[in-house]
Amino acid sequence: MEELQLLIHRCIKGDRHSQNELYKLFSQKMFIICLRYSPNRQEAEDNLQEGFLKAFEFLHQYKFTGSFEGWLRKIMVNCALQKYRTKKDLHAIVDIETTSLHEIGNEDIISQIGTKELLRMVQKLPNAYRMIFNLYVFEGMKHREIAEELGISEGTSKSNLYDARIILQRSVTKSLQVAKQSKDSSL
Template sequence: MLSEQELLEGCIRENPRVQEQLYKQYASRMFALCLRYSSSRMEAEDTLHEGFMRVFQSIGRYTSTGSFEGWIKRIMINSCLKKYHANKHMYLKQTNIEDFGQLNEEYHPTGYDKLQVTDLLDMVQKLAPGFRLVFNLYALEGYNHKEIGEMLDISEGTSKSQLSRARQILQKMLGYEKHQTTDV
């Protein structure tokens, strides 16, 4: 396996074998990330394609100040955000929050060990695009509401509200109410 430096130098020289090696090395992790940010597998494939194209085209600008994987990850997230901004006008129909009740702050999800990763992914993908992005950026990437607001061009309050709603929906999907009733 090539070192990170060798990968960088090879990709700058546009060596196709090294480009393929870089793709193989990071594709699985990045595809998992794209799946979390997309509503379907096909959309995730498109985002992965666009993201890696941007990686190869702008690899000369990587300054080695942060981790290389972090830089690729950031490009992938930006590709997801770009896709979101481009299709924002299509997302008028948001998920009806009222259908999912109120968020229980004391809720501790347990007993979900048998739940498959694909099930969780499926739940995230079912979220409305805005909710999905905010949830991913806050809960999984660790951005704060101010940063998310700047990324998505929304207010900090909207970010908080969307996160709360995303959690409600996921809680509902996890079957919290049913789970609670059964326990009682």
């Protein structure tokens, strides 16, 4: 912990080597956040870059009272939100068909589909759905807060989240079916 504080202090002084160290320490964790909020890897890398630049710019304002990772995470999420606000499209029209996942547990799904595939599903969500799903599920925000953050009504936030879940459920089912078929054919 003290090492991290020293590293941060050196970064505040503008030591480029320390800044690189800090980047290496947190870039992987932050990159996954950026991936969740972005439709593709390229945009996620842009967000990551922007987020770290902001973090270095305002590092002197970090009070060492809370988790540094949490502080950095907030910056990454804000960068993603800012980018989203510039190219808002809230009214995605998606053909949704409901499916059921009664038969199989979460751990089995992860083992069968893989985390990267699940992440890809989130990335494939329409922008508005992806934002709301991320803010609700990963950041733990309430619909009222999401609505204010994105400038939409609470109702829109709820319905978009519902739609996002349906899409993801369908994608998971399809992936499971594909996995099952490939398993059967290999046998």
